[in-house]
Amino acid sequence: MTEPFDTVDLIRTKRDGGTFADAEVDWLIEAYTRGAIAEEQMSALAMAIFFRGLSAPELSRWTAAMIGTGERLDFSSLSRPTADKHSTGGVGDKITLPLAPLVAACGVAVPQLSGRGLGHTGGTLDKLEAIPGWRAKLSNEEMLRQLEDVGAVICAAGSGLAPADAKLYALRDVTGTVESIPLIASSIMSKKIAEGTGALVLDVKVGSGAFMKQPDDARTLARTMVELGTAAGVRTVALVTDMATPLGLTAGNGLEVAESVEVLAGGGPADVIELTVALAREMLTAAGRDDHDPAEVLASGRAMDAWRSMIIAQGGDPDADLPVAKETEVITAPSDGVLTTLDAYAVGVAAWRLGAGRARKEDPVQAAAGVQLHAKPGDPVRAGQPLITLHTDTPERFDRAKEALADAFGIGAEAAERPVIIDRIG
Amino acid sequence: MTEPFDTVDLIRTKRDGGTFADAEVDWLIEAYTRGAIAEEQMSALAMAIFFRGLSAPELSRWTAAMIGTGERLDFSSLSRPTADKHSTGGVGDKITLPLAPLVAACGVAVPQLSGRGLGHTGGTLDKLEAIPGWRAKLSNEEMLRQLEDVGAVICAAGSGLAPADAKLYALRDVTGTVESIPLIASSIMSKKIAEGTGALVLDVKVGSGAFMKQPDDARTLARTMVELGTAAGVRTVALVTDMATPLGLTAGNGLEVAESVEVLAGGGPADVIELTVALAREMLTAAGRDDHDPAEVLASGRAMDAWRSMIIAQGGDPDADLPVAKETEVITAPSDGVLTTLDAYAVGVAAWRLGAGRARKEDPVQAAAGVQLHAKPGDPVRAGQPLITLHTDTPERFDRAKEALADAFGIGAEAAERPVIIDRIG
Numbered sequence: 001m002t003e004p005f006d007t008v009d010l011i012r013t014k015r016d017g018g019t020f021a022d023a024e025v026d027w028l029i030e031a032y033t034r035g036a037i038a039e040e041q042m043s044a045l046a047m048a049i050f051f052r053g054l055s056a057p058e059l060s061r062w063t064a065a066m067i068g069t070g071e072r073l074d075f076s077s078l079s080r081p082t083a084d085k086h087s088t089g090g091v092g093d094k095i096t097l098p099l100a101p102l103v104a105a106c107g108v109a110v111p112q113l114s115g116r117g118l119g120h121t122g123g124t125l126d127k128l129e130a131i132p133g134w135r136a137k138l139s140n141e142e143m144l145r146q147l148e149d150v151g152a153v154i155c156a157a158g159s160g161l162a163p164a165d166a167k168l169y170a171l172r173d174v175t176g177t178v179e180s181i182p183l184i185a186s187s188i189m190s191k192k193i194a195e196g197t198g199a200l201v202l203d204v205k206v207g208s209g210a211f212m213k214q215p216d217d218a219r220t221l222a223r224t225m226v227e228l229g230t231a232a233g234v235r236t237v238a239l240v241t242d243m244a245t246p247l248g249l250t251a252g253n254g255l256e257v258a259e260s261v262e263v264l265a266g267g268g269p270a271d272v273i274e275l276t277v278a279l280a281r282e283m284l285t286a287a288g289r290d291d292h293d294p295a296e297v298l299a300s301g302r303a304m305d306a307w308r309s310m311i312i313a314q315g316g317d318p319d320a321d322l323p324v325a326k327e328t329e330v331i332t333a334p335s336d337g338v339l340t341t342l343d344a345y346a347v348g349v350a351a352w353r354l355g356a357g358r359a360r361k362e363d364p365v366q367a368a369a370g371v372q373l374h375a376k377p378g379d380p381v382r383a384g385q386p387l388i389t390l391h392t393d394t395p396e397r398f399d400r401a402k403e404a405l406a407d408a409f410g411i412g413a414e415a416a417e418r419p420v421i422i423d424r425i426g
Numbered sequence: 427m428t429e430p431f432d433t434v435d436l437i438r439t440k441r442d443g444g445t446f447a448d449a450e451v452d453w454l455i456e457a458y459t460r461g462a463i464a465e466e467q468m469s470a471l472a473m474a475i476f477f478r479g480l481s482a483p484e485l486s487r488w489t490a491a492m493i494g495t496g497e498r499l500d501f502s503s504l505s506r507p508t509a510d511k512h513s514t515g516g517v518g519d520k521i522t523l524p525l526a527p528l529v530a531a532c533g534v535a536v537p538q539l540s541g542r543g544l545g546h547t548g549g550t551l552d553k554l555e556a557i558p559g560w561r562a563k564l565s566n567e568e569m570l571r572q573l574e575d576v577g578a579v580i581c582a583a584g585s586g587l588a589p590a591d592a593k594l595y596a597l598r599d600v601t602g603t604v605e606s607i608p609l610i611a612s613s614i615m616s617k618k619i620a621e622g623t624g625a626l627v628l629d630v631k632v633g634s635g636a637f638m639k640q641p642d643d644a645r646t647l648a649r650t651m652v653e654l655g656t657a658a659g660v661r662t663v664a665l666v667t668d669m670a671t672p673l674g675l676t677a678g679n680g681l682e683v684a685e686s687v688e689v690l691a692g693g694g695p696a697d698v699i700e701l702t703v704a705l706a707r708e709m710l711t712a713a714g715r716d717d718h719d720p721a722e723v724l725a726s727g728r729a730m731d732a733w734r735s736m737i738i739a740q741g742g743d744p745d746a747d748l749p750v751a752k753e754t755e756v757i758t759a760p761s762d763g764v765l766t767t768l769d770a771y772a773v774g775v776a777a778w779r780l781g782a783g784r785a786r787k788e789d790p791v792q793a794a795a796g797v798q799l800h801a802k803p804g805d806p807v808r809a810g811q812p813l814i815t816l817h818t819d820t821p822e823r824f825d826r827a828k829e830a831l832a833d834a835f836g837i838g839a840e841a842a843e844r845p846v847i848i849d850r851i852g
Contacts, residue, residue: 011602015476040469044601047473050441175470176437 003031007041015048022061029065033164039171046168046177054182059224060231062182066190069164073140073196075111078147082109083283084197086188088221089121091209091348092246096124096154097260098268098276098298101306103283104151106292110283111147113157113195117357117365120209120348122253125156126356130254130323130367134316150309162190181217185224192229199235199286201279202226206422207244209344215240215422222425235286240423241275245342245377248272251351252370252391254322264304269376271420273298278421325368325391329398333381337411340377346408347371347388350401354392366393371401378415429457433467441474448487455491459590465597472594472603480608485650486657488608492616495590499566499622501537504573508535509709510623512614514647515547517635517774518672522550522580523686524694524702524724527732529709530577532718536709537573539583539621543783543791546635546774548677551582552782556680556749556793560742576735588616607643611650618655625661625712627705628652632848633670635770641666641848648851661712666849667701671768671803674698677777678796678817680748687744690730695802697846699724704847751794751817755824759807763837766803772834773797773814776827780818792819797827804841 005027013020020028028045031037054062075082083103087093100110114136117123125136136156138146146153159166165187172178192200202225205211206218222238229236248269250259262268263276280294297303311318333339351357355369372389375381387409390401431453439446446454454471457463480488501508509529513519526536540562543549551562562582564572572579585592591613598604618626628651631637632644648664655662674695676685688694689702706720723729737744759765777783781792798815801807813835816827 008600008602012605015473015602038600039464039466040597041601043466044469044473044603047441047470047477048602051473051477171466174434174464175467176434176441176474177470179438 003027003036007037011041011045011048014045014052017052019055020058025058025061026065029062029069029164033069033167042168043171043175043177046172046175046180046183049183050177050180056227059182059186060228063186063190063193063228064232066162066164066186067194070162070194071160072194073111075109075144075147075196075198077144078109080107080109080151081199081287081289082111082197083199083201083287084111084192084195085201085203085279085283086192087203088188088205088211090205090243090247091121091344091351092248092251092256093122093205094127094248094256094260095203095272095276095279097127097257098263098272098303098307099279100152100154101264101310102276102280102294102298102303104310105297105302105306106280106284106289106294108284108287108289109147110152111143111195111197112152112154113161113191114154115157116361118361119359120345120352120357122251122256122351122357124154126365127253127256128154128316130257131311131316131318132320134311134314138314146313150306150313152306152310154310155314157191161194165190181221181224184211185221185228189225189228193232193234197234199283200229201282201286202236202238203279204238204240205243206240207242207344209246209348210243219423219425226425237282237286237424237426239278239282239421240425241421242418243344244418246344246347246373247275249373249376250370251347252354252356252368253365254367255370255372255391258322261307264298264307266299274420323368326393327395329390330386331388331390331402331405333383333385333387333411335383335411337381338413338415339375339379339381340410340412340415342373342377343408346404347373349404350390353401353404354390354397355394368393377418381411429453429462433463437467437471437474440471440478443478445481446484451484451487452491455488455495455590459495459593468594469597469601469603472598472601472606472609475609476603476606482653485608485612486654489612489616489619489654490658492588492590492612493620496588496620497586498620499537501535501570501573501622501624503570504535506533506535506577507625507713507715508537508623509625509627509713510537510618510621511627511629511705511709512618513629514614514631514637516631516669516673517547517770517777518674518677518682519548519631520553520674520682520686521629521698521702521705523553523683524689524698524729524733525705526578526580527690527736528702528706528720528724528729530736531723531728531732532706532710532715532720534710534713534715535573536578537569537621537623538578538580539587539617540580541583542787544787545785546771546778546783548679548682548777548783550580552791553679553682554580554742556683557737557742557744558746560737560740564740572739576732576739578732578736580736581740583617587620591616607647607650610637611647611654615651615654619658619660623660625709626655627708627712628662628664629705630664630666631669632666633668633770635672635774636669645849645851652851663708663712663850663852665704665708665847666851667847668844669770670844672770672773672799673701675799675802676796677773678780678782678794679791680793681796681798681817684748687733690724690733692725700846749794752819753821755816756812757814757816757828757831759809759811759813759837761809761837763807764839764841765801765805765807766836766838766841768799768803769834772830773799775830776816779827779830780816780823781820794819803844807837
C-alpha cells in the first residue's frame with residue numbers, strides 16, 4: 001500500500017517547528033495504530049512534540065484522530081444526564097469512591113471508567129478490589145444497566161476506547177516522552193470524550209505527589225483539557241488542587257476504601273470532604289442539576305445508600321471486613337511542635353514500596369498495604385506520638401518504606417496555610 | 427542482568443538539558459549495541475540530542491564509546507605515514523579517485539575506506555565499480571599489503587569498525603534525527619578514528635548539494651570534527667568547500683571515473699584539479715611529508731601510475747572501456763548569456779533519477795547513468811548550445827530527470843565568483 005505521507009518528512013516538519021495539516025494528523029494516528037509508522041519513529045515524533053508542542057488545531061485533531069481509532073460509548077438512552085470526573089493522579093486520592101455515589105444520589109449518572117495504579121500513585125480499581133467480591137470488569141450493557149438502576153458505576157475502561165492512546169502511552173512511558181502537556185491532554189481527553197459523558201470535571205493535581213509540580217503547568221494542562229472537551233461538545237471544567245501533601249489520612253487500597261466509607265458515613269478528613277463536595281457541585285452544575293446540594297445529600301446518608309448499591313451491583317459486599325495487613329510499624333514524632341510539611345511524593349513511594357502499588361502493569365498489589373497518617377500539616381504534635389503507621393503483609397518492605405519517609409515531614413513553630421482548591425478553570 | 431542505569435532517566439536527563447557522565451555515555455552506547463536499549467528509546471534520545479546537543483566532553487566520550495564497540499585498524503607497521511580524506515558528500519564529488527593515488531605517489535599511504543551512494547549523492551565504491559573487474563571488498567591483510575606495495579587503497583569499510591554507528595545511523599535515517607551536528611560528527615569520526623589513520627583531512631561541503639546548507643553550520647561541523655580527531659591523536663584539518671554547484675562536469679559513476687582519469691592525465695576541470703591538489707597538500711602536511719608538491723606530481727604522471735597500480739591491485743582493468751549509456755538526451759541553453767547558476771542538488775537528483783544512485787541500500791545502480799555538464803557557472807553560453815547531456819540505460823527515466831533540472835540553471839549577464847575553497851579549519 002502506498003502511504004499518502006512520508007513519516008520522516010512529518011517528523012522533520014515537527015522537529016523544525018512546523019505545523020501539521022489535518023490530513024497529516026489523521027494519517028499519523030491511523031498509520032501508527034495500524035503499524036505503518038514504527039515505534040522508533042513515533043517516539044522521535046513524541047520527543048519532537050515535547051520540544052515543539054502542538055498548536056490548538058493540531059491538538060484538537062490529534063485527539064479526535066485518537067478517538068477515531070476506537071469505539072465511542074453512548075449514554076443518550078439514559079433517563080438522566082451523565083457527568084464524569086478525572087483526576088490527573090495523586091497520593092491518597094480516593095475522591096472517586098465517595099464522589100461517584102454522591103453525584104448519583106443527586107440524580108446525575110456517573111460512568112466512571114478507571115484505571116490501575118502505576119508507580120507512586122494508586123489506582124481506583126486497585127482500591128475497590130480490596131472489597132471482597134467486587135469486580136472491575138463490566139460489559140457495556142452491564143454498565144448501562146447499572147447507570148440506569150444505581151446511577152453510578154466505577155469500572156475498568158475497555159480496550160475499545162481510543163486504542164491509539166493505549167499504544168502511544170505505553171511507548172511514551174519507556175521513551176521519556178510522558179511529560180508533554182499536549183500529549184498528556186490528548187491522552188486523557190481522547191478516552192474521556194470517547195466514553196460519551198455529557199459533562200466532565202477535571203481534577204488537575206499540583207505538587208510533589210502529582211505529575212505537575214508547578215501551578216502554572218497545572219493551569220496550562222487544565223486549560224488545554226477544558227478547551228479540548230468543550231470543542232468536542234462535552235461541558236468541561238477543571239479544578240487545580242493541591243498535591244503537596246496526601247489527600248486525607250491514608251494511602252493504600254483497603255485503607256482508602258475505609259476512609260471513603262467514613263466520609264460517606266458523615267465523618268472523615270476535612271480535605272477529602274471539601275474536595276468531594278466541591279467536585280460534586282461542579283459535576284452537578286455541568287450536568288445541569290445544581291438543584292441538589294451535595295453537602296446535604298452526603299449528610300443525609302443517601303450517598304451511602306448509592307455506594308452500597310453500586311458495590312453490590314458489581315458483586316461486592318459493602319459489609320464485609322476489609323483486609324488487614326499482617327504487620328504494622330509506627331513512626332513517631334521526633335519533637336514537639338506543629339507538623340509543617342508531609343510530602344505527598346514520599347508518602348506515595350512508601351505506600352508503593354509497602355506493596356500498595358506496582359512497578360509494572362502485571363505486578364499484583366496488596367489490598368491491605370499502605371500508609372496511615374496520624375497528623376496533617378497544621379496539626380500540633382508531641383514528641384513520641386505516632387505520626388505514621390506503615391501497613392504491609394511483607395515486613396521486609398518496611399526498611400525501604402522508611403527510607404522514602406526519612407525526609408518526608410517537618411516539625412516547626414507554625415505551618416503555612418495551604419488551600420485544597422487552588423484554582424478553577426471553566 | 428541488572429543494568430547500572432535506567433534508560434528513561436537518561437533520556438529525561440538529556441531532554442531536560444542535563445549532561446551525561448562518562449559512565450552514562452559508555453553504557454548508552456554499549457547497551458544500545460547489545461540491544462538492552464530499545465530502538466524507540468534511542469530514537470527519542472537522538473531527538474533529545476538534536477534539540478539539546480552534546481557538550482564537548484560528552485561528544486568525545488560518545489565517539490570513543492562508539493569506537494569501542496568494534497575493532498581498530500593499525501597501520502603502524504607500514505613503512506610510510508598514513509593520511510585519509512573524508513568528504514561529507516556532494517554532487518560530482520569524485521575527488522577521492524584522483525586524490526588517493528596522487529597522495530600515494532607523494533609517499534604517504536592512503537587507506538580510504540569508502541561507502542556507497544544513497545539519495546542524491548554518489549558513493550565512491552559505486553563509481554569505481556564502473557571499472558570492469560574492480561572489487562571493493564578487501565580483507566584487512568589485503569588492504570595492508572596494498573598500502574605497502576601501491577600506497578593507496580579505496581575499499582569498502584568492513585562492518586567491524588564502530589558497529590554502534592551503523593546501527594545508530596540506520597535508526598537516525600528513519601526517525602528524522604540525522605541532522606544533528608554532534609551525531610553527524612561522532613558518526614564520521616568514530617569510523618575514521620577506528621580506521622587507524624595518522625592524519626585526516628575533512629572536506630566539509632556546503633551548499634544546495636550538500637548536507638549543510640549554511641556556511642556557519644559547515645564551519646561548526648568542521649570544527650567539531652577537527653576537535654574530535656585531534657583529541658583522539660589524529661592530526662586533523664578541515665576544508666569547507668563549495669557545493670552550490672557540482673564539482674567538475676560530471677555526476678554519475680562511470681562518467682566520474684572518466685573525468686578523474688582526465689585529471690590524472692593532466693587535464694580535467696579546473697575546480698576538480700584545484701580541490702584535489704589542495705586536499706593533497708593538506709594530507710601531505712598533516713602526514714609530515716610536505717616535501718612533495720602535489721601539483722608537480724600530478725603533472726609528472728606519477729599519480730596516474732599509482733592509479734593504475736591501485737586499480738590493477740583490486741582486480742580492475744585501467745585500460746578497459748568504461749560502460750556507455752544506451753540512451754542520451756541533451757538539454758540546450760534557452761538563450762544567450764552567461765551561466766549564472768547550476769544547482770548541485772538538482773543535478774544530483776537528476777543523476778539519481780537517471781539510475782546513477784539508489785533510493786534504498788539494496789538497490790542496484792547503473793554504471794553509465796548520469797549527468798554531463800557542458801558549461802559551469804561563469805561560462806558564456808549561446809541559445810541552442812548543449813548545456814546538459816543526460817545518460818541512462820532506461821530512457822523512461824528522462825522525464826523525471828528533466829523535471830529535476832527544470833529550474834536548475836540560470837542564464838544572465840554575469841555570474842558571481844564562487845571560490846571552491848571557502849574556509850580552512852585546522
